[in-house]
Amino acid sequence: MDLSLSTRTVGDRTVVEVGGEIDVYTAPKLREQLVELVNEGHYHLIVDMEGVDFLDSTGLGVLVGGLKRVRAHEGSLRLVCNQERILKIFRITGLTKVFPIHGSVDEAVAATD
């Protein structure tokens, strides 16, 4: 299964809906998408991972890279995820302390730092 990406704007946030598998093969596409959004001036990103079936460390690396980029512009990168098997990867790498993780896009949109 390949990676699917779609973006939409909700208020001042940009929601990136990701579906499929984020691994060493597909992660560069997600990286390109995040870099493009930041270059276009979208600094408050919400990555909706509810449609993600698989995530590995390459994907984590891309998300950390995205966070670094938006932070350079005082932006934010929030994640939406309820899937235990994906959340587990954030936990074992300690990244739950780095990313705000929300239960729904609405919750992420409403969140403030």
Added chain:
Amino acid sequence: MATVELRFSALPEHVRTARLVAAAVARRAGVDESVLDEVRLAVGEACSRAVGLHRRHQLDEPVRVKLIEQEKRFVIEIGDGVGGKHAADQYHPVDGAAAVDDAAEAAMGLAVISGLVDDLEIGSDEDGGLIRMSWPVAVHPVLP
């Protein structure tokens, strides 16, 4: 010999195939359904790491995956062609920043494997580096 053995060109697009094969063989061997996600992820991480190593060292050799059914454990070995054979000074990164990113990704991959797998050995064999992992199997494996 291994129950199933796989060799693939060191290309990112083949890592998914290795994950799927490993999970299918593990399931058939009787590895608990709740652990199959871990098997899939650990194999993916180890294969991604091997692919990265081969690419950085410009090796044409394939990445080796052995799936071995034992009486009480299901063993997976992922071998790269780098290990101790190629000294660090033979490593010529194309671009410094990319090399740092690669190294960070490889370290993150190992961190994920270490966090997931209780029985893990990182060593080498005559062909290069070797990651060996194992999981318990149920007493009555799934029949074909």
